[in-house]
């Protein structure tokens with residue numbers, strides 16, 4: 460029987476091999492596909508924790524009341540009744556929104572270097588991050604319908 464730590468190492472190695480075969484551009488000269496695989500797994504772990512918290516806690520953003528929009532701040536040129544993306548939560552309506560947006564942007568940046576796109580699966584019972592080869596078309600309904608078939612699962616650690 461394999462331990463969770465062993466499963467984590469195998470998952471990091473499996474994704475690193477896939478990345479090494481797909482490498483298109485380097486995110487940085489001193490980074491390897493193994494570094495990128497490890498970072499993607501760490502991002503998946505943070506996203507998983509946020510997904511779990513979102514299920515178990517009330518994370519409603521106090522600044523926008525959860526709808527992701529606020530009135531424009533005074534002194535801006537936006538029309539007064541036009542909604543303004545909430546800066547406290549990056550328009551996500553949850554207190555974890557800004558951190559999630561940052562983690563997702565970094566995952567997207569790493570994936571781009573391998574000609575992959577990302578799909579974020581928000582149910583904490585499953586893997587939070589999938590890498591989908593850009594040559595695979597999303598198909599009808601988009602990646603949300605077939606990410607588990609076309610994508611490479613990056614599961615959370617621990």
Ligand SMILES: [Zn+2]
Nearest residue numbers: 520523545548
């Ligand atoms: Zn907000």
